[in-house]
Amino acid sequence: MAEDELVFDLPVELDHVQDFARAVGEDNPVFFNAEVAEQHGFPNVVAPPTFTTTQILQVPREQRERQLGANLDYGRVLHGEQEFLYKRLPVAGETLKGRMRISKDFTKDGKRGGSMRFVTYESVFTDEAGDEVLTALYTLIETAKDVG
Amino acid sequence: MSEVQRVSLDAITPGMQLGQMVYGPMQRKDFKAYADASGDDNPIHQDDEYAKNTGAPSVFAMGMLPAGYLAHALSDWFGGPQHLRRFKVRFTTRSWPDDEIVCEGRVTSIEGKLVRVEVEARRRGEGPPELNLEHEQLALSGEADIELPA
Numbered sequence: 001m002a003e004d005e006l007v008f009d010l011p012v013e014l015d016h017v018q019d020f021a022r023a024v025g026e027d028n029p030v031f032f033n034a035e036v037a038e039q040h041g042f043p044n045v046v047a048p049p050t051f052t053t054t055q056i057l058q059v060p061r062e063q064r065e066r067q068l069g070a071n072l073d074y075g076r077v078l079h080g081e082q083e084f085l086y087k088r089l090p091v092a093g094e095t096l097k098g099r100m101r102i103s104k105d106f107t108k109d110g111k112r113g114g115s116m117r118f119v120t121y122e123s124v125f126t127d128e129a130g131d132e133v134l135t136a137l138y139t140l141i142e143t144a145k146d147v148g
Numbered sequence: 149m150s151e152v153q154r155v156s157l158d159a160i161t162p163g164m165q166l167g168q169m170v171y172g173p174m175q176r177k178d179f180k181a182y183a184d185a186s187g188d189d190n191p192i193h194q195d196d197e198y199a200k201n202t203g204a205p206s207v208f209a210m211g212m213l214p215a216g217y218l219a220h221a222l223s224d225w226f227g228g229p230q231h232l233r234r235f236k237v238r239f240t241t242r243s244w245p246d247d248e249i250v251c252e253g254r255v256t257s258i259e260g261k262l263v264r265v266e267v268e269a270r271r272r273g274e275g276p277p278e279l280n281l282e283h284e285q286l287a288l289s290g291e292a293d294i295e296l297p298a
Contacts, residue, residue, distance in 0.1 A: 016185070023178070023185040024216030025171050030228060040228065049219040049232055053212050057187035079211050083236035089229055 002069025006100045008058045010125060014092040016054070017047045024048055034092075047090040052136050053082075055098055055123060068102055070119045072142050080118065080141035086134045096125040096133055103137065114144025155227035157296045160263050166253035169221040173246045173273065174209055182213045205276035208242040214249045214269045214287050215239075221251040222267065226294045233262065237290035243271035249287065256291075263294045 014034075021031035029036040030046045037045050065072070090096055103122035110116045121138045172178075179193045188210050191198040199207045215237045223229040243249065253267040268289045275281035 019181075020185040023182040024213065024220055026220055026223075028223060028228070040230070042230070046229060048216065049223070049229055049235055050212060050216045054185070054187050079239055081236065081238045082212065082215060084232075084234065086233050086235075089232070 003067050004101060006059060006064065006067045008055070008098045008100070010052060010055055010058055010090075010096040010098050012047055012051070012090045012092055012094050012096060014045055017045055017051065017092045020051050020054065021048050024050065037091075043091050043093075045092040047092065049084060049086070049089065050082075051090060052084070052096075052098075052123065052125060052134065053138075055100075055136070058098070059100065064100070064121070068100070068121070070102055070105065070121075070140075072117075072119060072140060076143045076145065078141045078143065079138075081120075081137070081139035083137040083139075084134055085137075087132050088134070090125070090133055094127055096127060098123045098125050104139075110144055116144060117142040155225075155231075155296060157258070157261060157263070157298050160255055160258060160296065162255055162257050164255040166221075166225045166255070166265070169217075169224065169251040170248050170272075171214075171217040171220070171251070172248040174213070174243065174249065176207060176245055178213070179207060179209055179245075182210060182216070186210070186212065188212065204242075205278045206245060208244050209247070211237075211239040211242075211288065214243055214271070215290075217249045218251050218267055218269045218288065218290070221253065222265070222292050222294070225253060226263070226296065231294045231296055232292065233295050234293040235290065236292070237267075237269075237288045239288050240286045241271065243287045244273065244275045247271040247273035247275065250284070253292075261295050261298060263296055265292045265294065266290075267292055 100123040104120035123136045125133045250270045271287040272284045
């Protein structure tokens with residue numbers, strides 16, 4: 001039976017932040033060097049804006065499907081949209097609490113016939129004090145069976 | 149090297165174009181590095197045989213890689229990542245090994261301290277010969293809100 005919400009921890013580890021920053025071609029020292037980050041008012045090295053997509057390491061697709069039960073056919077699924085709403089960026093050394101739910105699930109007619117289903121997974125991340133850090137909206141599109 | 153620097157609100161005007169930033173050309177090793185760092189280990193981005201079995205001519209980039217480049221460009225345009233309040237992208241077409249990713253942005257409006265920006269990333273390159281792609285195509289488009297100090 002599917003649940004409404006899936007709760008998980010997202011550790012923001014220094015090595016991981018640096019590896020992720022390197023992988024998206026970052027060269028700004030605020031993502032690598034704690035001293036520089038501190039000079040700019042951060043408590044530690046900052047995680048790049050798209051870092052929380054690493055939530056897939058904490059919540060693999062199979063677990064997400066099992067617990068939230070969108071029942072998608074991943075042979076026909078595309079990553080359609082991604083949105084982030086920030087209060088602040090995560091910093092190395094903290095562990096965020098993520099709460100994931102399906103915030104949208106609707107079907108509309110495709111341009112080439114057949115219908116497309118849009119499913120949005122919303123993850124709200126809070127810090128150890130319970131304050132909101134950011135919200136990530138991950139939208140998948142399930143294309144029609146006979147199209148593409 | 150990009151540095152954090154102060155960009156103030158009075159330096160920004162609606163309609164302003166943000167300087168083009170070009171990343172890549174992306175290589176298969178960049179897809180692997182992103183897969184390792186992000187946890188997106190879908191073999192369609194790393195294993196050519198697997199990709200071919202799904203009907204693609206070769207591996208292609210995970211959409212969040214050019215999205216990450218676009219976030220990088222936003223951070224550099226506005227004096228660091230800390231001013232970002234919203235970032236949204238829609239994925240339009242796939243990008244391929246040896247593609248460059250060309251990022252551009254334009255200020256659409258200023259509302260209080262919030263600068264609203266339209267952004268896009270285009271893939272630029274030959275692409276797989278079988279697909280006969282245009283040299284440059286929209287890979288993703290989106291919007292961002294940046295809160296700047298007055």
